[in-house]
Amino acid sequence: MNQQFADLQELDAWLTERNLGGMWQRHRFGDQQLKPQHWKWADVSQGLRSAADLVPMDMVAMRTVQLRNPNNPAGITQTLHFSAQCLMPGERTRPHRNLVGETRFVLKAPPGAIFVIDGEAFPMECGDLITTPNWAWHDHYNGGSEPAIWLDGMDTRLVNALGKSINEPFPEPHQSVTKPEGFSHRTLGHVRSSSAQPTLQPPPFRYPWAE
Numbered sequence: 001m002n003q004q005f006a007d008l009q010e011l012d013a014w015l016t017e018r019n020l021g022g023m024w025q026r027h028r029f030g031d032q033q034l035k036p037q038h039w040k041w042a043d044v045s046q047g048l049r050s051a052a053d054l055v056p057m058d059m060v061a062m063r064t065v066q067l068r069n070p071n072n073p074a075g076i077t078q079t080l081h082f083s084a085q086c087l088m089p090g091e092r093t094r095p096h097r098n099l100v101g102e103t104r105f106v107l108k109a110p111p112g113a114i115f116v117i118d119g120e121a122f123p124m125e126c127g128d129l130i131t132t133p134n135w136a137w138h139d140h141y142n143g144g145s146e147p148a149i150w151l152d153g154m155d156t157r158l159v160n161a162l163g164k165s166i167n168e169p170f171p172e173p174h175q176s177v178t179k180p181e182g183f184s185h186r187t188l189g190h191v192r193s194s195s196a197q198p199t200l201q202p203p204p205f206r207y208p209w210a211e
Helices: 010-018 041-054 158-161 185-186
Strands: 020-022 064-067 081-087 096-098 102-108 113-117 120-123 129-130 138-143 149-153 165-167 206-207
Touching: 010 041, 020 041, 041 081, 041 120, 041 185, 081 138, 102 120, 113 129, 120 185, 185 206
Parallel strands: none
Antiparallel strands: 020 064, 064 081, 081 149, 096 165, 102 129, 102 149, 113 120, 113 138, 129 206
């Protein structure tokens, strides 16, 4: 059942009770000993649906609900960050790049929802795994008619621990798609030329669930 919240403060309190938290909240980094923790998808999903009603995209860079170990409110480990993100129809995140490597697993998405990474559009389909290398320009757009929801996994804590946290906004409001569909797969995927040389910078890549 979709629970209704009177305001964002009430939602924040509800999330905190379940060891969850929104990106829109400010929180400190903890250094306590971590213990096992169980997060229920029913709670994460409820938090995302309510955040979509109460948290506009001009308030945050990304609308995410983060998993927070009660012994370390800043994250689930000292090296990794894990959260769930929701993008409603017509919404788009602001493009940027950073030193964090990001991996995304799509839970649900309508036709027309895409990740844009270094000028290439990667369609979102349920079960897809999409990797975004560090320092790649990226943003997300939901051009469909239903919410798009995915899981974010990042090495944010490790990068921050090394003192290298850099986040650079894209010079334009949105990133243009400048590469043809399937560019990374055709040039760096299963049928790449045997003479192709590996690069120091790994490419963005989509692993379709259908495959």
